[in-house]
Amino acid sequence: MPHAPLPLPVIPTRPAINDVATHQLDDRPREECGVVGVSGLANASELVFLALYALQHRGQEAAGIVSYDGTYSRVHKGAGLVSDVFDAATLGRLPGSTAVGHVRYSTAGGSSLENVQPLTARYASGDMALAHNGNLTNQIDLRTRLVRDGAIFRTSSDSEILVHLVAKSRRETVDDQIHHALTHLEGAYSIVVSVDDTIYAVRDPRGFRPLVLGALDGGTVVASETCALDILGARYVRDLKPGELIRIRGSEVEQLPPLPTPGRPAPCIFELVYFARPDSRIWGKSVDRARRAFGRHLAREHPVQADAVIAVPDSANSAALGYAEESGIPFELGLLRNHYVGRTFIQPSQRDRDFGARMKYNPVREVLDGKRVVIVDDSLVRGTTSRSLVRMLRAAGATQVHFRIASPPVRFPCFYGIDMPTRGELIGSRLEVPEIEKKIGVDSLGYLSLDGMIDAVADGAPYCTACFSGEYPAPLVDVEQGLSSPEGPGTC
Ligand code: AMP
Numbered sequence: 001m002p003h004a005p006l007p008l009p010v011i012p013t014r015p016a017i018n019d020v021a022t023h024q025l026d027d028r029p030r031e032e033c034g035v036v037g038v039s040g041l042a043n044a045s046e047l048v049f050l051a052l053y054a055l056q057h058r059g060q061e062a063a064g065i066v067s068y069d070g071t072y073s074r075v076h077k078g079a080g081l082v083s084d085v086f087d088a089a090t091l092g093r094l095p096g097s098t099a100v101g102h103v104r105y106s107t108a109g110g111s112s113l114e115n116v117q118p119l120t121a122r123y124a125s126g127d128m129a130l131a132h133n134g135n136l137t138n139q140i141d142l143r144t145r146l147v148r149d150g151a152i153f154r155t156s157s158d159s160e161i162l163v164h165l166v167a168k169s170r171r172e173t174v175d176d177q178i179h180h181a182l183t184h185l186e187g188a189y190s191i192v193v194s195v196d197d198t199i200y201a202v203r204d205p206r207g208f209r210p211l212v213l214g215a216l217d218g219g220t221v222v223a224s225e226t227c228a229l230d231i232l233g234a235r236y237v238r239d240l241k242p243g244e245l246i247r248i249r250g251s252e253v254e255q256l257p258p259l260p261t262p263g264r265p266a267p268c269i270f271e272l273v274y275f276a277r278p279d280s281r282i283w284g285k286s287v288d289r290a291r292r293a294f295g296r297h298l299a300r301e302h303p304v305q306a307d308a309v310i311a312v313p314d315s316a317n318s319a320a321l322g323y324a325e326e327s328g329i330p331f332e333l334g335l336l337r338n339h340y341v342g343r344t345f346i347q348p349s350q351r352d353r354d355f356g357a358r359m360k361y362n363p364v365r366e367v368l369d370g371k372r373v374v375i376v377d378d379s380l381v382r383g384t385t386s387r388s389l390v391r392m393l394r395a396a397g398a399t400q401v402h403f404r405i406a407s408p409p410v411r412f413p414c415f416y417g418i419d420m421p422t423r424g425e426l427i428g429s430r431l432e433v434p435e436i437e438k439k440i441g442v443d444s445l446g447y448l449s450l451d452g453m454i455d456a457v458a459d460g461a462p463y464c465t466a467c468f469s470g471e472y473p474a475p476l477v478d479v480e481q482g483l484s485s486p487e488g489p490g491t492c
Pocket of ligand 1: 377380419
């Protein structure tokens with residue numbers, strides 16, 4: 001059937017509420033994101049909207065949905081939170097029982113709406129919509145070859161590489177085109193891609209990023225985390241396996257030949273530490289339970305005499321509860337977090353050194369005054385927030401501040417899709433514990449050990465611990481070829 005023109009992306013006319021007039025999108029290639037696909041369910045775009053809403057923590061910079069109604073693909077995407085980008089009217093303009101969605105992580109920098117996913121393309125076999133979570137480690141190599149071959153890229157996103165590879169594939173069926181294209185990729189990817197009314201979902205052979213399969217009323221849902229299934233009332237069926245490629249049409253889910261598995265699986269342990277929501281199940285385990293176990297191990301490894309355990313909310317809540325349970329020191333709500341912080345219009349000159357942290361956190365004086373406090377955070381990255389928080393706690397009357405980190409020092413950049421600063425900016429790669437204690441102004445600092453962390457989720461499963469250990473399970477092709485910096489993609 002001849003295709004009608006693909007409508008141009010509809011960019012919302014009203015600005016996002018957490019947006020300033022000059023809202024800019026970062027066009028550096030990296031993808032710390034959430035992805036969703038819905039098949040065989042009426043008004044699929046509304047379901048994708050809800051699922052993206054549940055996955056908002058995986059990306060606050062931009063959101064997009066592409067729907068297919070049997071004849072036409074339609075797309076709507078824009079900058080801001082899911083609830084800013086979509087409303088009833090925009091969802092009404094995305095009819096059909098097939099839809100794919102994406103949320104993208106917040107950063108600051110250059111500008112490019114083209115990078116907002118799902119990426120769309122019309123090629124010989126149909127209308128394609130692609131949503132990717134992860135980061136390809138051979139993207140410069142592949143892009144250079146494709147460009148030499150005549151490809152014209154519209155975005156700086158590594159995800160577009162797959163669009164070109166599928167479109168170029170000489171294989172006969174879409175199944176084979178997608179499989180063939182995927183075999184060129186190296187690095188981390190959980191991808192949901194639709195071609196007309198068929199959805200494909202895949203995890204890279206090491207399974208760095210999560211992707212779960214759910215069932216709902218005769219239809220199928222795939223999403224980054226189980227919390228997205230919960231909001232829809234969908235039944236969790238299973239996690240996709242590393243290297244697994246499936247084809248979905250309505251309730252029909254077919255396993256296609258898996259991708260070659262070059263090494264051991266390496267699901268990202270940082271998803272458990274920080275990134276995933278505690279009400280999700282990742283790598284077959286509850287994120288909340290894993291974080292509590294990190295906290296309990298931490299309490300055993302770094303005990304201290306104190307009056308209260310508090311968390312850096314919200315990502316460290318579960319770990320702090322674990323620390324409190326194990327140590328017997330009461331858990332208190334000593335820091336509150338403002339959930340409505342967006343970009344601010346306050347000029348830099350009006351900001352003091354703790355301004356960023358004060359916008360986000362406020363101490364509860366009644367809890368802290370005259371107390372010896374253990375503050376638990378999930379991870380230490382640059383050390384900037386921690387320093388400000390410690391000053392806040394002391395100003396609120398804490399007599400001692402003991403910082404406990406429910407993960408080992410982050411010493412190495414992530415090339416597999418977690419937004420991290422470059423190696424030189426990571427406080428754990430530059431300084432040892434006594435120096436960090438001094439720098440952030442604490443009475444003591446204790447990190448969970450790498451063995452302790454692995455022990456806490458002891459199930460014999462291998463993980464990617466590259467940001468802590470420097471052991472990278474998938475080859476860093478671009479770095480090895482001198483095409484990108486070993487310091488890391490350099491992001492947050
Ligand atoms: P800092 O004090 O500057 O080292 O920042 C540590 C805080 O950053 C912790 O509270 C973490 O929850 C949070 N964090 C860890 N990883 C990331 C990330 N990839 N993106 C944004 N925040 C993060």
